[in-house]
Amino acid sequence: MTNITLGQYLPGTSPLHRMDPRTKLCSLFIFIIALFMAKGPASYGLCVLFTAFAAILSQVKLKLILRSLRAIIFIVLFTAALNLLYTPGEEIFKVWIFTVTREGARIACAMAVRIILLVAQSSLLTFTTSPMSLTDGLETLLSPLKKIKVPVHEFAMMMTIALRFIPTLSDETNKITSAQKARGADLESGGLIKRAKALIPILVPLFVSSFRRADELATAMECRLYRGGEGRTRLHELKYGKVDAAGYAITVIVSAGVIVLARVFGL
Amino acid sequence: MIEFKNVSFAYEEGAKNVLSDIDLEIKKGECVAVLGHNGCGKSTLAKLMNGILIPTAGDVFVNGLSTRDEERLFDIRRAAGMVFQNSDNQIVSSIVEEDVAFACENLGMESAEIRKRVDEALSAVDMLEYRTHAPHLLSGGQKQRVAIAGVLAMEPQALILDEPTAMLDPRGRREVLDTVLGLNREKGMTVVLITHHMDEAALCSRVVVMHEGRIALTGTPKEVFSQVEKMRELSLDVPQTVKLLYELDSSLDLTALSVKECADQIEKYLRG
Ligand SMILES: Nc1ncnc2c1ncn2[C@@H]1O[C@H](COP(=O)(O)OP(=O)(O)OP(=O)(O)O)[C@@H](O)[C@H]1O
């Protein structure tokens, strides 16, 4: 399991890869606001176009983006169906006790498009941003919250360490599993409860070793002069460049366009 | 550089002392090996050297600063860097260079200065080409060298290593040992190497042998290892070269630490 990939980051050199994580996070946020204000086919169309543009710019294979959408297909269908059937309004047709209305059809389509675009955009973010730089971006963006005593740095540090130890612990889980199997533990057969019970001999050693690791890591961090986020600098300072200016400009213009189309012209 | 003055230490109040009456001075530029069987207090000794543990009695001084002085603990830890046995539990970040930068980042240095130090530290352990790798994909020896680089980046005057090679295969051991001894010889770094391997200790300039929380023997490797019987009493081995000569004839000169010296001795012995 040493080749485990963290998150779904795909290294690359596209403009989206080179963009500062803060730009991507803020742009995503702005776009989501616009998306939820969209109303008619024109404003939704613009959102779809923008997402398609970002997808092409990211050079991520279409297949991969579709695969991340596959996971949510059930939710999309379910919300669409609910909206389709339970929205009152002008009747189009009626089957048994279900009535499909014009409003229902509209809302169902809108919901489906919203969810799909939302997930597509978020996956583009995680495809083009490494978990480390995502953490950095979040820490910097949220750092004003430190003023009201939100432990932003501590959360970011926790994320960093968690990311660092996921492969180590997954390796260790494999080792313990093999060791318990070698002692005759049966992990594959039996019902849910039996299998859950069989996990105890794996989880307990894993827990114990995690605590030992945490203790040693804390000592090692102290030895390397860690004393919290105060006065800490970074090897890779986040810096805005030309791509970021372009990124912000395009996102703001498109989002403004969507909002104007939807709220002023009602399209 | 590091000085123990009549130090005793117990983990809990009222418990038996793990270390008693330790007097030890480690001078600048020395390379000291600490030997002793399991549980004799070697790791405890190491942890006293940079203020992770504070003595129950007596004082430990680093560059003249007592480890009891909490205000100066930061300077003490900066001067005496510590590397532990399990490199996996010392690496903080998922990218090698960011991990090496950790100490510098904590010191609040400028990004360009950090870059310089990280590159220097990684070259010193010969790992520069791996700087953007993920630590969990490296071999044990490489991981341990990254851990050493992480400490070197804060430019300490002394490097304390607690069994850095214990989890490594012979090749990884060789890599780490060459790195550490190279730092001592070329850069004059003070090194304290805790080890179970007699051949590693034989390469240091001084050997300290511990027994039941006390210093039992100290001296140059030749002085210490030639006392084969005393070492056996302390349930410790001696390097194979010395052992061979001892088994041959215990009245021989037992100071041969390299294979060549050993061969010369045997030749002399055989010729009468
Ligand atoms: N955190 C602790 N709390 C209580 N007792 C401890 C603690 N750590 C170590 N000891 C005890 O202190 C003694 C010395 O331990 P230490 O780890 O210093 O030995 P060591 O020489 O490093 O052994 P090894 O060769 O196995 O690494 C042992 O008897 C051990 O049981």
Ligand SMILES: [Mg+2]
């Ligand atoms: Mg130890």
